[in-house]
Structure formats: structure tokens, C-alpha cells
Amino acid sequence: MNKNKTADTRATAGANLGRRRFLARSTAAAVGVGALGGTLLSPAAWAAKAVGDHASATLLRMARDIYPHDRLEDKYYAQVMTPLAEKAETDADLKALLKEGVAALDAQAQQHFGKPYLDIAAETDRVTLLKAQQDTPFFQKIRGDLMMGIYNNPELWPRFGYGGSSWEQGGYRYRGYEKNDWIEGV
Amino acid sequence: MTTAFDLNDDSLVVIVGSGAGGGTLSQELAEKGIRCVVLEAGKRFERSDIENDEWKMFSKITWLDKRITAGPTALTQTSPNLPTWLVKGVGGATIHWAGVSLRFQEHEFKMHSLNGDIAGANVLDWPISYADLAPYYEKAEAKLGVTGTKASGLPYHEPSSHFKVIAEGSKRVGAHCRPAPLAINTQARDGRPACQVTGFCMQGCRFGAKWSTMESSIPKAEATGNIEVRPDSMVLRIEHDKTGKVTGVLYVDKAGNQHFQKARLVAVAANSIESPRLLLNSASDMFPEGMANSSGQVGKNYMTHTGTGIYGEMPDTVNMHKSPVVPGLVSTWADNDPSRGHVAGYELEILHIGLPFMSAFLKPGGWGRELANSLANYENMAGFWICGEDLAVESNSITLHPTEKDQYGLPIPVVYKGNHANDTAMIKHSNQQATAILEAAGATKVNVMDRYPASHNMGTNRMSERPQDGVVNKWGQSHDIQNLFISDGSQFTSSGAENPTLTIVALAIRQAEYIADQMQKQMI
Numbered sequence: 001m002n003k004n005k006t007a008d009t010r011a012t013a014g015a016n017l018g019r020r021r022f023l024a025r026s027t028a029a030a031v032g033v034g035a036l037g038g039t040l041l042s043p044a045a046w047a048a049k050a051v052g053d054h055a056s057a058t059l060l061r062m063a064r065d066i067y068p069h070d071r072l073e074d075k076y077y078a079q080v081m082t083p084l085a086e087k088a089e090t091d092a093d094l095k096a097l098l099k100e101g102v103a104a105l106d107a108q109a110q111q112h113f114g115k116p117y118l119d120i121a122a123e124t125d126r127v128t129l130l131k132a133q134q135d136t137p138f139f140q141k142i143r144g145d146l147m148m149g150i151y152n153n154p155e156l157w158p159r160f161g162y163g164g165s166s167w168e169q170g171g172y173r174y175r176g177y178e179k180n181d182w183i184e185g186v
Numbered sequence: 187m188t189t190a191f192d193l194n195d196d197s198l199v200v201i202v203g204s205g206a207g208g209g210t211l212s213q214e215l216a217e218k219g220i221r222c223v224v225l226e227a228g229k230r231f232e233r234s235d236i237e238n239d240e241w242k243m244f245s246k247i248t249w250l251d252k253r254i255t256a257g258p259t260a261l262t263q264t265s266p267n268l269p270t271w272l273v274k275g276v277g278g279a280t281i282h283w284a285g286v287s288l289r290f291q292e293h294e295f296k297m298h299s300l301n302g303d304i305a306g307a308n309v310l311d312w313p314i315s316y317a318d319l320a321p322y323y324e325k326a327e328a329k330l331g332v333t334g335t336k337a338s339g340l341p342y343h344e345p346s347s348h349f350k351v352i353a354e355g356s357k358r359v360g361a362h363c364r365p366a367p368l369a370i371n372t373q374a375r376d377g378r379p380a381c382q383v384t385g386f387c388m389q390g391c392r393f394g395a396k397w398s399t400m401e402s403s404i405p406k407a408e409a410t411g412n413i414e415v416r417p418d419s420m421v422l423r424i425e426h427d428k429t430g431k432v433t434g435v436l437y438v439d440k441a442g443n444q445h446f447q448k449a450r451l452v453a454v455a456a457n458s459i460e461s462p463r464l465l466l467n468s469a470s471d472m473f474p475e476g477m478a479n480s481s482g483q484v485g486k487n488y489m490t491h492t493g494t495g496i497y498g499e500m501p502d503t504v505n506m507h508k509s510p511v512v513p514g515l516v517s518t519w520a521d522n523d524p525s526r527g528h529v530a531g532y533e534l535e536i537l538h539i540g541l542p543f544m545s546a547f548l549k550p551g552g553w554g555r556e557l558a559n560s561l562a563n564y565e566n567m568a569g570f571w572i573c574g575e576d577l578a579v580e581s582n583s584i585t586l587h588p589t590e591k592d593q594y595g596l597p598i599p600v601v602y603k604g605n606h607a608n609d610t611a612m613i614k615h616s617n618q619q620a621t622a623i624l625e626a627a628g629a630t631k632v633n634v635m636d637r638y639p640a641s642h643n644m645g646t647n648r649m650s651e652r653p654q655d656g657v658v659n660k661w662g663q664s665h666d667i668q669n670l671f672i673s674d675g676s677q678f679t680s681s682g683a684e685n686p687t688l689t690i691v692a693l694a695i696r697q698a699e700y701i702a703d704q705m706q707k708q709m710i
Contacts, residue, residue, distance in 0.1 A: 173382045
């Protein structure tokens with residue numbers, strides 16, 4: 001996940017071990033990158049009946065714009081959006097929130113860029129539209145669910161370098177709490 | 187062994203709350219042969235309830251009864267109903283604390299003498315000095331097993347990666363980072379095992395290596411046979427007789443049934459929101475402004491510490507989660523040096539929070555690529571929570587909502603907190619110093635976090651020499667009512683630059699001696 005880990009900063013850190021770690025991690029991350037390809041979104045994979053293909057695809061795009069991690073596959077964002085859209089099938093208020101939220105976003109998109117949100121190519125333009133929506137219950141609902149769905153997802157913790165529950169393995173007492181091979185003076 | 191006392195037994199001490207203050211007091215009194223009932227609003231947790239999961243434990247143990255956050259700070263918007271991050275359960279906030287055990291400094295007991303009147307603040311000297319409390323700090327350190335102290339004999343934790351990064355950054359700017367004195371065993375001691383470094387101190391210690399009243403004081407108190415703990419018991423009001431002496435407390439149990447427990451004396455230790463709230467809710471014809479409130483200071487002078495967080499993104503892996511949560515402290519600016527542009531001091535406390543909480547607190551309500559990039563750098567983060575003394579200000583307060591009631595039918599508390607200009611100056615200074623340390627250690631980006639819900643809550647029933655300046659005397663005894671005591675951090679006159687728990691425990695040990703003596707002499 002780490003954007004700072006370029007060859008340059010590695011060179012200044014001057015640690016061969018660190019470089020090997022970086023390569024190993026990049027390889028692991030690359031396994032998951034394929035499906036994304038920047039703009040390739042597949043609404044059919046998760047679209048729910050209640051909101052329809054267009055709204056589903058818009059929500060997924062919006063999800064990626066709210067917490068953009070280019071190396072994370074769509075499925076992790078879809079895992080958050082799918083239960084929402086499914087719940088909307090039986091929850092009229094939620095259905096209205098999602099459909100009207102997407103409609104409002106598209107209306108703004110049409111007004112400022114002459115096309116629906118989904119068709120706006122530049123992330124900065126889409127972010128401008130989202131900023132205008134960020135205090136709405138619609139946006140807050142999506143953001144809140146995503147925050148929990150991405151950063152509180154144990155499946156993703158290793159990708160962020162977070163260990164999660166450790167007591168089952170006896171904590172880190174004998175598993176590297178002291179390990180640091182780059183800070184000088186220690 | 188389960189002790190059960192009669193509701194009509196008016197020889198009992200009733201203690202409201204089972205955390206650092208109430209839990210300690212119950213153990214100390216029990217060991218002197220004094221019988222007490224501990225009424226705890228929350229449930230009883232077992233070791234097996236403790237999980238290494240931030241949000242799960244947050245939902246499980248946090249005091250989530252509705253409160254209203256008020257005041258001109260961002261917290262009012264970002265956390266409108268959760269001004270504090272405290273625990274509802276047997277053990278109180280000692281389940282959640284990170285174990286940092288610091289003594290107040292000598293000068294922090296006399297901030298008014300030291301700095302004079304400060305406009306807009308309500309600063310007062312404590313009615314006790316450091317010398318009065320020093321022997322009790324010693325006893326508290328022995329009781330808790332504080333690392334690095336003579337009293338415990340325990341060594342400090344070995345330096346973690348997080349500690350090493352901050353220690354080196356500190357050295358490069360001419361500051362000093364020291365291991366934190368922690369009430370977390372580094373060797374098996376007092377029936378508790380050594381720390382296994384799970385990295386989840388604040389979710390409750392799964393191994394019981396961290397001292398808490400849940401793990402230590404309460405079971406020890408119960409083992410004497412002199413203590414009955416009643417969980418799920420929310421105290422609604424304290425009652426008094428015609429002379430003004432308290433007679434007992436009305437509480438509601440889990441099933442919703444109300445009971446009146448008679449008492450010889452009542453000690454309130456429900457933390458700095460619930461304790462004044464209970465006194466205010468106990469208003470009567472005799473005490474129309476609330477019990478023990480002839481000074482008008484009940485609920486006033488609410489202090490939380492400055493409480494910003496600050497995290498640097500380092501050029502390489504830190505893995506701050508593989509560490510005791512607070513492995514070290516930079517105490518370089520903990521003194522009172524007005525040349526910095528503010529009075530009082532602060533501790534930079536190295537502190538780890540997990541990715542789930544980091545995503546919520548790094549930029550509350552935030553989103554977008556910059557935040558996501560920082561969170562993607564989680565494993566490279568190192569940083570601090572800043573424990574700076576905030577000044578007593580009368581308008582920072584706990585009041586009762588005029589109309590809204592909670593599930594017990596009690597008016598919900600409104601928790602108002604603004605920053606005094608001195609707090610603002612200190613926050614600025616401390617954020618600059620913390621940033622310098624993180625950058626010296628190589629941080630390419632430093633994120634400053636606003637104050638998040640406070641775990642340190644102090645001052646709302648403060649100690650004072652003169653009855654008109656505060657709520658309790660130097661023993662934590664109400665100025666107005668002889669058999670009513672305050673036994674938690676709400677009795678603090680100033681907040682200090684230190685985490686409050688060790689001082690709460692020291693005060694409780696000292697108070698227990700006084701209560702026993704006064705009972706012996708038939709004074710109460």
C-alpha cells in the first residue's frame with residue numbers, strides 16, 4: 001500500500017533488507033491489481049435490483065473516490081456497497097436515499113460537466129462534485145459504511161500493515177516488537 | 187464467596203462507581219475491615235470478554251448513554267453525543283486506560299501561587315502539597331506495579347520499534363524520550379502475568395498484565411468478605427435527612443426495579459461527568475442547587491487535557507501496533523515555563539492507535555486521496571497523544587439538559603468544553619515540538635489530529651481550602667456534608683500534565699485512611 005516506498009527513499013534509507021521487503025510486498029500486492037485497470041468497473045458483478053445498474057456503478061465509482069486505494073480490488077468496495085443496495089430492496093427509505101443521492105450527484109454532474117458522474121474522467125472533477133454533497137445524509141451514509149468496510153475489514157489489515165488481533169499468537173513479545181532496521185542511533 | 191448486605195443496613199459505606207477511585211477505595215476500606223456496597227452502573231466483564239478489536243470493544247465496554255457535546259471546539263461537530271471515551275462496567279476506565287502512571291509534579295499543586303490570576307480562568311491551588319501525597323504515590327506505585335519505580339521493583343518495558351523511532355527523533359532535536367512508567371507487568375507480579383505486547387492496552391488486557399480494578403482491586407476487595415459489588419446498578423439520587431446528612435442512595439437495577447440502599451456514608455466515584463451529575467440530580471428543598479453545592483462549583487471547571495494527536499509518516503516501517511500502547515514519553519516541556527508563551531506543561535506521549543480508529547480520528551469526517559494515502563502509510567506511522575494541562579475555567583462544565591432524559595429518566599448531561607487562550611497556545615507549542623521530533627526522525631508528512639473524545643476527565647467537584655472555592659476539602663470530603671465524599675478525578679483542583687489515574691489511586695488510598703480514622707472516632 002505504501003506510496004513512499006520508492007527506490008529513492010529506499011536508497012536514502014540505505015537498507016538492502018528494506019529493499020527486499022519492498023519487492024516482496026509489491027509482488028504480493030500485484031496479484032490483486034489486475035481487475036481494476038483504472039476505470040474498468042463492472043456493475044453487473046454486484047448490482048442490486050433496487051437501485052439498478054447505473055446507480056450501482058455510480059455508487060461503486062463514488063466509493064473508490066471517497067477512499068481511493070488504487071491497489072485495492074473493486075471487490076472490497078463492492079463488499080461494502082452490496083449489502084447496502086440489497087438492503088434497499090426491502091428498505092424504502094434507504095432505497096430513496098441511494099436513488100435520490102445518485103440522481104442529485106448526476107444532476108450536479110450534468111450541470112457542471114454536461115455528463116453523468118460515472119462518465120467524468122478526471123478524479124478531481126468528481127471530487128469537486130462530491131465535496132458539494134459531503135454534508136448530505138446520502139454521502140455520510142456511504143462514507144461511514146466505507147470507513148468501517150475498508151479500514152475495519154480484517155481481510156484488508158495485512159495490506160495496510162496492521163496486525164489485528166494478536167493475543168492468540170501470544171502478542172508480539174517474541175514476534176518482533178523491537179524490530180527496526182532503519183532508524184539510526186538505536 | 188459472595189457477600190450480600192441488607193438494603194436497610196445503615197452501617198455500610200456505599201461507593202458509587204468501581205473504577206480507579208471507587209475500586210481502590212473499596213479495596214482499601216475492605217482491608218481495614220470496613221464493609222461497603224459498590225454500586226456500578228455497568229455490567230461485569232470477564233477476561234474472556236476482552237478482544238483485540240477496537241470497534242468491538244468500543245461497542246462492548248464504552249459508556250454510550252446519551253450525552254451532549256457542547257462548546258466552540260470541533261468535537262461538538264465531530265462527536266456530538268460522545269464527548270468522552272469512558273467505560274461502563276465493573277472496573278470503569280481502568281479497563282480502558284493505557285497504564286501510564288505518572289506522579290503530578292510539585293508545582294502542579296500550586297498553580298495559582300506560581301502564576302497568579304489568569305484572566306478567564308479559575309485556577310486554584312490544591313489544598314494539599316506534593317509532600318502530602320508523596321507517600322501515597324509510593325503506595326499507589328506498589329499497588330499498581332508501576333514499571334521503573336522503586337516501589338514495584340519492575341523494570342521498564344524494552345524499547346519497541348515505535349519507541350526507537352521517537353527516541354531518535356527526540357535526540358536529534360535535543361529533547362529526551364524516556365520509557366513510560368506503566369502499570370503493566372514486565373514480570374509476573376501480584377498474581378498477574380508479564381506483558382505479552384498485544385498492542386491492545388486500551389481495549390482491556392486479554393492477559394491481565396495491566397493493572398485494573400477489574401483484575402485486581404475488586405477481586406481482592408471481594409475476597410475479604412467485606413465488599414458486595416452490585417453491577418447494573420445505576421444510582422438515581424442521594425438522599426439526606428433533616429440535618430442534611432446523607433442517608434443512602436436510590437438506584438435502579440437491571441430489571442428496572444428501584445431500591446434504596448441505606449448508608450453510613452456515601453463515596454461518589456463515577457468519573458467527572460456522572461459524579462457532578464449525580465449531585466445535581468440529588469437537589470432537594472434543602473439543597474435546591476444540588477447536593478454539596480453551596481459553592482456553586484459542582485459541575486464547573488471541567489478539564490480534559492489538551493489532547494491532540496499527531497502522527498508522522500516515516501520513510502520506512504514502524505509497526506507501531508507491535509508495542510505497549512504508550513511505550514515512552516517526552517517530558518522535556520512538562521515544566522511551567524511561561525517563556526514558551528503559556529503557563530503549565532505537557533507530556534508528549536508516544537501512543538499507538540490501530541488502523542480502524544486511525545481512519546476515524548486522523549481526520550474526523552474526512553475522505554479523499556490525501557487521507558487515503560496517509561492511511562495507506564499506516565505501517566510507517568509514528569506519533570503522539572499530547573497530555574497538556576488545561577486550565578480550570580468555570581464555564582467548562584457539566585450541566586443537566588432542561589428537557590431531554592435518558593433511559594433511567596434522568597436529565598442527560600451537557601458537557602461543555604472550550605479552550606482557554608493558554609490551552610490554545612500550549613496546543614500550538616506542543617504540536618510544533620511534536621512535529622519537529624517526527625520530522626527529525628524522517629517523517630515526510632505530519633498529520634495533526636484535533637482532540638478526540640476525552641478519556642481524561644477532571645475537576646468538576648474540585649478540592650479547595652475554602653468552602654466557597656470548591657466542593658470538597660483536602661480529604662475529598664464534601665465541605666457541606668460530612669458523610670459525603672468524592673473519590674475520583676472530579677476532585678482534582680488542576681489537571682497537571684499527567685494522566686490522572688495514579689493520582690486518583692493515591693488520593694483514594696489516602697482518603698480510605700481518613701475515612702477509617704473518622705469512623706473510628708465516630709466523627710462520621
